[in-house]
Amino acid sequence: MLRIRQQDVRELEAMYRAFVMPELEPRAGRDEDLHRLIGTSVGEGLYVCRAIQSVRHVAGDVCEFGVAQGATSRLIANEIRPSSRTLWLYDSFEGLPKPSAKDVLIDDIFGLGSMDAYAGTMKSPRDLVVAKLEDIAFPMDRVRIREGWIDKTLAASPFPTAVAFAYVDFDFYEPIKVALEWLDGHMAPGAAIIVDDYGFFSQGAQSAVDEFLATRRDRWTFELPVEPAGKFCLLRAK
Numbered sequence: 001m002l003r004i005r006q007q008d009v010r011e012l013e014a015m016y017r018a019f020v021m022p023e024l025e026p027r028a029g030r031d032e033d034l035h036r037l038i039g040t041s042v043g044e045g046l047y048v049c050r051a052i053q054s055v056r057h058v059a060g061d062v063c064e065f066g067v068a069q070g071a072t073s074r075l076i077a078n079e080i081r082p083s084s085r086t087l088w089l090y091d092s093f094e095g096l097p098k099p100s101a102k103d104v105l106i107d108d109i110f111g112l113g114s115m116d117a118y119a120g121t122m123k124s125p126r127d128l129v130v131a132k133l134e135d136i137a138f139p140m141d142r143v144r145i146r147e148g149w150i151d152k153t154l155a156a157s158p159f160p161t162a163v164a165f166a167y168v169d170f171d172f173y174e175p176i177k178v179a180l181e182w183l184d185g186h187m188a189p190g191a192a193i194i195v196d197d198y199g200f201f202s203q204g205a206q207s208a209v210d211e212f213l214a215t216r217r218d219r220w221t222f223e224l225p226v227e228p229a230g231k232f233c234l235l236r237a238k
């Protein structure tokens with residue numbers, strides 16, 4: 001894979017701040033975090049940063065659902081460092097589960113030929129995310145790593161009493177549905193969710209979001225990013 005240079009990341013951020021999100025405040029070191037993202041575009045990373053800044057007035061913690069090796073966790077951690085928010089990280093650390101019937105393959109990203117073949121892929125050990133957070137000296141007493149399948153980890157405490165921002169990156173229908181339904185009961189007006197892979201890889205991500213919104217239009221707004229930023233969506237509690 002061709003990696004862009006860190007100076008190109010700085011240039012991209014400057015373009016986004018000039019033409020897409022002028023309200024995004026700069027942060028020293030963000031370019032390095034964006035440069036280290038894996039499988040997440042610089043544009044999507046910037047939308048994550050903007051969403052985190054936009055919930056400053058909203059009480060609650062920050063969650064990432066689907067962490068893998070923790071490249072986005074590192075970015076999120078640095079963005080929330082000046083606050084006192086806790087970072088909740090949810091992952092099986094066993095990779096993707098078995099897909100459901102709603103997980104129709106729309107982009108064969110690894111060239112595996114079928115959706116079923118993706119079960120168990122994207123597996124990363126928990127140590128990698130811990131190492132990334134230690135590397136940036138993020139206070140580990142502000143981190144909760146909830147290891148296991150999401151239907152189990154959200155069913156039992158500990159979990160955050162309130163969430164101000166969540167990044168949902170589970171790829172498949174069932175876990176995204178579980179996370180969104182749980183978040184619906186834990187987010188106050190103004191709180192924001194970014195759901196990755198809306199209309200990309202598995203149709204299940206978009207189906208989970210569309211079904212979630214279908215019965216909650218009174219409570220959530222829906223926004224898509226500018227096209228070059230990639231395939232994800234932003235939900236905000238009304």
Ligand SMILES: C[S@@+](CC[C@H](N)C(=O)[O-])C[C@H]1O[C@@H](n2cnc3c(N)ncnc32)[C@H](O)[C@@H]1O
Nearest residue numbers: 066067068071072091092093095149150169175
């Ligand atoms: C695309 S990766 C996450 C990438 C990460 N957010 C990043 O930007 O670097 C998806 C992750 O979701 C996790 N995952 C998928 N389904 C899950 C489930 N039902 N419960 C817990 N973790 C799950 C996988 O183990 C995998 O690490």
